[in-house]
Amino acid sequence: MARVKLVQIAHARSGDKGDTANVGLIALKPGYYPHLVEQVTADRVKKHFEGICLGAVERFELPNLGALNFLLHESLDGGGTLSLKTDAQGKTYSAALLRMEIDVPDELLSKDSVSN
Amino acid sequence: MIRIANGQGFWGDSLEAPLEQIRRGPIDYLTLDYLAEITMSILQKQRSRDPRSGYARDFVEMIGRGANDLVTRKIRVVANAGGVNPDGCRDAVAKALNHAGIRIGVVAGDDILETLDGMLSRGIEMRNLDTGEPLQSIRARVQSANVYFGAAPIADALAQGSRIVITGRCTDTGLVLGPMLHEFGWARDDWDKLAAGTIAGHTVECGAQCTGGNCQVDWQSIPDFAGIGYPIVEARPDGTFVVTKHAGTGGRVTVASVKEQLLYEMGDPMEYITPDCVADFTSIQLAQDGPDRVRFSGIRGKPATNMYKVSISYSAGFKAVGTLVYSWPNAYQKAKAADAILRRRLESLGLRFDAIRTEFAGVNACHGALAGEPSPDIAEVILRVGVRAADKAPVERFTKEIAPLALNGPPTVTGLGSGRPKVEEIVAYWPALIPKSEVSPRISIQET
Structure with missing residues (x-):
């Protein structure tokens, strides 16, 4: 197993709906997706965003896109025009999630580096 | 195609x-x-x-x-x-x-602004989809309402x-x-x-x-x-x-x-x-x-x-954001000190806010604690302080407390720019649902 930051195996995009931020996390290769499903749980994302996400975290699976969608409730200081945050729409939360580290089998990484 | x-x-x-x-x-x-x-x-x-x-x-x-x-x-x-x-x-x-x-x-x-009260009186509460609160709680402050x-x-x-x-x-x-x-x-x-x-x-x-x-x-x-x-x-x-x-x-x-x-x-x-x-x-x-x-x-x-989403905007108080730039050496430490001084002054003025928020751009404005501690040699840090209140007066007073720090606080500060920050009226967004039977689109055609 190799410990990798999500930024090495996934990409993401985030946005807002009121005081809720959404973060879509997408596997860069199909082989990575099961590891995202297994390890990037709603609980782990809630802990990862401690101090930013003050509410619950919900997770939805989109296997057809190799993607997970997270809803981070109470994460935008009221959201929209009420928010005093620089990032009032959570646009950079996508990158914040990519800071998380998970374990991936070595062979999966080496195989990819060969195919690249 | x-x-x-x-x-x-x-x-x-x-x-x-x-x-x-x-x-x-x-x-x-x-x-x-x-x-x-x-x-x-x-x-x-x-x-x-x-x-x-x-x-x-x-x-x-x-x-x-x-x-x-x-x-x-x-x-x-x-x-x-x-x-x-x-x-x-x-x-x-x-x-x-x-x-x-x-x-x-x-x-x-x-545009359903004119019919809001009629709907409310018939028990269509238009509760906020995010918070569950009924529209009645902010009805007097509504500025627009559209399906x-x-x-x-x-x-x-x-x-x-x-x-x-x-x-x-x-x-x-x-x-x-x-x-x-x-x-x-x-x-x-x-x-x-x-x-x-x-x-x-x-x-x-x-x-x-x-x-x-x-x-x-x-x-x-x-x-x-x-x-x-x-x-x-x-x-x-x-x-x-x-x-x-x-x-x-x-x-x-x-x-x-x-x-x-x-x-x-x-x-x-x-x-x-x-x-x-x-x-x-x-x-x-x-x-x-x-x-x-x-x-x-x-x-x-x-x-x-069988529901339409409606977008209602309402007046929700005032806010202002002020920034100052602190340079090396000890840029982050200086910005943190300035924030503490500013907060002490706001407190001694007896100003009440619904929220005060401090960010240090270059350190944690986007990712908070996830970004970790900055390098002790960081070249510069932007101190960014925002306040929000229902009344305009405390927000207005806040905007006058940023500039003095350019002369009466920690050193190597700049970036005052065009002077005092502006007070902004907050127009907030209230998402809700109404039955589709309450409203119909009107189509009109005109030859130019």
């Missing part, structure tokens, strides 16, 4: 993109999204000062500049540029077209021969689904097809955000951001479609760039609710179909709900 091009992702997007979409290759429809959630209240204020205003002026200018090409290339235009005064927008557009004999359709009826209509009235206006359709508040996705409904004659309960058109609309509604803009995958190699192409949907009657862009433009359309946009502002992917249908994003099958072409298929939908 029809080509539907989107040339505007929000009010404030590129002024040139719609013209490039018209001129750089064949398209049948040009769609333009001008209304953000709070735009309506801004337009409401403009209209109260001048009854002829209250719509997206950028749109009128665009029509003026593109008029010749729109006519000779027989391109139809669908835009939610009407704001709170779609008729006024239509009149201005007619003038910009110099009465070229073009039929303009207007979709109105979305999101979908694709159906747009298709109806097109069926009546409109070359340009101007709507008030309507869904972004409806702008794209409307032309498909009209061209392909899809039944209004063919849920899979309506979902396909809706997902096409969602993919292109943010303009270049699906053609390489904001794309995290290998962004350094994305060609020619300066000349980035905006998206085009090549739609087919069977509900499959390709998202692409004009040849020779910058940017990149790949499965990766499209996936990112699909997930943008996503809630429950199996329940993407619009007035037209409920689309299931877990049914989408994507395939790269040549360079800068992504093919969509397999999309499934479910019946529409």
